[in-house]
Amino acid sequence: MIPLRAWTEIDLSAYERNLKNIKQALPETVSFISVVKADAYGHGLPQIVERSLQSGIKTFAVANIQEATEIRNVGVGWPILLLGALMPGEEQYIPNSEFIPTISSLEELIRLQSVCEAKQSIVQLHLKIDTGMGRLGLWYADTSECIKRIQASPNLKLSGIYTHFSDPVNDPQFTQIQRQRLESVIATIQSNSAISVHADSSASFNALSESSPYNAVRIGLLQYGVLPYPKMQALNISVTPTLSFYTKVGLVKTLPKGSSISYGRSYQLNRDSKIAILTAGYGDGIPLPYSGRGSVIIQDKLCPILGRITMDQIIVDVTDLKSVQSGERVILIGRSENCSITLERFCQDSDSIPWEVLCSITKRVQRVYTNPRT
Ligand SMILES: Cc1ncc(COP(=O)(O)O)c(C=O)c1O
Structure with missing residues (x-):
C-alpha cells in the first residue's frame, strides 16, 4: 500500500x-x-x-x-x-x-x-x-x-x-x-x-x-x-469529535540561524534550528491564514508552523524534539496523550469556522473509518 x-x-x-x-x-x-x-x-x-x-x-x-x-x-x-x-x-x-x-x-x-x-x-x-x-x-x-x-x-x-x-x-x-x-x-x-x-x-x-x-x-x-459555540458545553449535551486530521513528516533538516523559510521569506530562524517539512498543505485543506499561527503535534509535543503554508507542504520547528524521522505521524486536528488541537482552536488560529474547515478538507486526503459496525 x-x-x-x-x-x-x-x-x-x-x-x-x-x-x-x-x-x-x-x-x-x-x-x-x-x-x-x-x-x-x-x-x-x-x-x-x-x-x-x-x-x-x-x-x-x-x-x-x-x-x-x-x-x-x-x-x-x-x-x-x-x-x-x-x-x-x-x-x-x-x-x-x-x-x-x-x-x-x-x-x-x-x-x-x-x-x-x-x-x-x-x-x-x-x-x-x-x-x-x-x-x-x-x-x-x-x-x-x-x-x-x-x-x-x-x-x-x-x-x-x-x-x-x-x-x-x-x-x-x-x-x-x-x-x-x-x-x-x-x-x-x-x-x-x-x-x-x-x-x-x-x-x-x-x-x-x-x-x-x-x-x-x-x-x-x-x-x-x-459545538457550534463554546458555551454550549454547559448545556449538558455530550458529543465527541468524530474526525481527526493527520499528516506525516516528509523531511527533517537543520538550518543555521538567520535562514529564511517558505515563500515570501515569510519567517527567519532566530536560532540554529531543526525543521520538519510535512506532507500536507493548503492543497489538503489547511487554511492559508493558519500560516505562522497554528501548530501541529509531533511526539506528543506542540510544534509551531513556520512561515507560509504551501500547497503540498508545511514547515514546522522541531528543534526541541529528540529525534524526528521521515514518515512519522503528525496530528493536525486531534489529540495525543498530553496535547490536543481541537477543531475549535484550529478555527480560531485560521480565522475560520468549523463548517468551513470540515468542508475544505480536500479529495486527496484519504478518509479512514474506524469502528465500523460488523
Ligand atoms: C438550511 C440549513 N439547515 C440546517 C443546517 C445545519 O446547521 P448546523 O450544521 O449548524 O447544524 C444548515 C447548515 O448549513 C443549513 O444551511
Missing part, C-alpha cells in the same frame, strides 16, 4: 454516540433531520448515511439533487430534503423520487406543479419562509399566493414548512422575531395532515419544548461532535 501523506480518521462509533445523545436531548415530539450536505461535512456521505441508518435516522437533508442521488446509491426508503433552490430542469427529477424539494418562490412552485400534472403524480414539498436570513425562502409577509396554489392543487402536498435563523447564538431577540414570523405564516395554513415544522439547527435546537409548534430539527455540525 502506498503510504498515506494526509488522512482523516473518522470514528463511526463516536458518530453513533453523538446521534444517540442528541436524540435523547430532543423532546419526543421532535424528529431528527440529519444534515449530510457537502459530503457529510467532509466526513464521507455514504459511510455517514449508512451508519445513520443503522442508528435509526430516517430523514436526511442535502443541498441538491446530486447529493440526494448519492444517498439513493446507498439505498432507498427515506425522504431526502433538498435544501437548495430548485433550478430550472431539476423539477423533472422530483416525481416518483423520495426527494422533497424546498420551494422558495412562486416560479419554482409553478414549474414543479406543471411537471407533476404532466406526470400525473403527487409530490411532497417543504415551503421555506425567509424570516430574516435574507437567503432562500418566500418573504414571510408574502406567502399567501403560494399557499393558496399548493392547497388548491391535487398534485402538490405541503409536508413541511421551515425557516433558517441568521444569528441564533448572538441575537436571541431577533431569533424570537424570526420564530414569530414563521408562526404567523403557519397560522394561515389549513391542513388535515401533519406538517413538519422546523427552524432549529445545532446552535438552537436545545431551546425546543414539547409545547412549541416545532416538530423537527435539522442537525449538521453537532452530530459530527463539534
Whole structure:
C-alpha cells in the first residue's frame, strides 16, 4: 500500500454516540433531520448515511439533487430534503423520487406543479419562509399566493414548512422575531395532515419544548461532535469529535540561524534550528491564514508552523524534539496523550469556522473509518 501523506480518521462509533445523545436531548415530539450536505461535512456521505441508518435516522437533508442521488446509491426508503433552490430542469427529477424539494418562490412552485400534472403524480414539498436570513425562502409577509396554489392543487402536498435563523447564538431577540414570523405564516395554513415544522439547527435546537409548534430539527455540525459555540458545553449535551486530521513528516533538516523559510521569506530562524517539512498543505485543506499561527503535534509535543503554508507542504520547528524521522505521524486536528488541537482552536488560529474547515478538507486526503459496525 502506498503510504498515506494526509488522512482523516473518522470514528463511526463516536458518530453513533453523538446521534444517540442528541436524540435523547430532543423532546419526543421532535424528529431528527440529519444534515449530510457537502459530503457529510467532509466526513464521507455514504459511510455517514449508512451508519445513520443503522442508528435509526430516517430523514436526511442535502443541498441538491446530486447529493440526494448519492444517498439513493446507498439505498432507498427515506425522504431526502433538498435544501437548495430548485433550478430550472431539476423539477423533472422530483416525481416518483423520495426527494422533497424546498420551494422558495412562486416560479419554482409553478414549474414543479406543471411537471407533476404532466406526470400525473403527487409530490411532497417543504415551503421555506425567509424570516430574516435574507437567503432562500418566500418573504414571510408574502406567502399567501403560494399557499393558496399548493392547497388548491391535487398534485402538490405541503409536508413541511421551515425557516433558517441568521444569528441564533448572538441575537436571541431577533431569533424570537424570526420564530414569530414563521408562526404567523403557519397560522394561515389549513391542513388535515401533519406538517413538519422546523427552524432549529445545532446552535438552537436545545431551546425546543414539547409545547412549541416545532416538530423537527435539522442537525449538521453537532452530530459530527463539534459545538457550534463554546458555551454550549454547559448545556449538558455530550458529543465527541468524530474526525481527526493527520499528516506525516516528509523531511527533517537543520538550518543555521538567520535562514529564511517558505515563500515570501515569510519567517527567519532566530536560532540554529531543526525543521520538519510535512506532507500536507493548503492543497489538503489547511487554511492559508493558519500560516505562522497554528501548530501541529509531533511526539506528543506542540510544534509551531513556520512561515507560509504551501500547497503540498508545511514547515514546522522541531528543534526541541529528540529525534524526528521521515514518515512519522503528525496530528493536525486531534489529540495525543498530553496535547490536543481541537477543531475549535484550529478555527480560531485560521480565522475560520468549523463548517468551513470540515468542508475544505480536500479529495486527496484519504478518509479512514474506524469502528465500523460488523
Ligand atoms: C438550511 C440549513 N439547515 C440546517 C443546517 C445545519 O446547521 P448546523 O450544521 O449548524 O447544524 C444548515 C447548515 O448549513 C443549513 O444551511
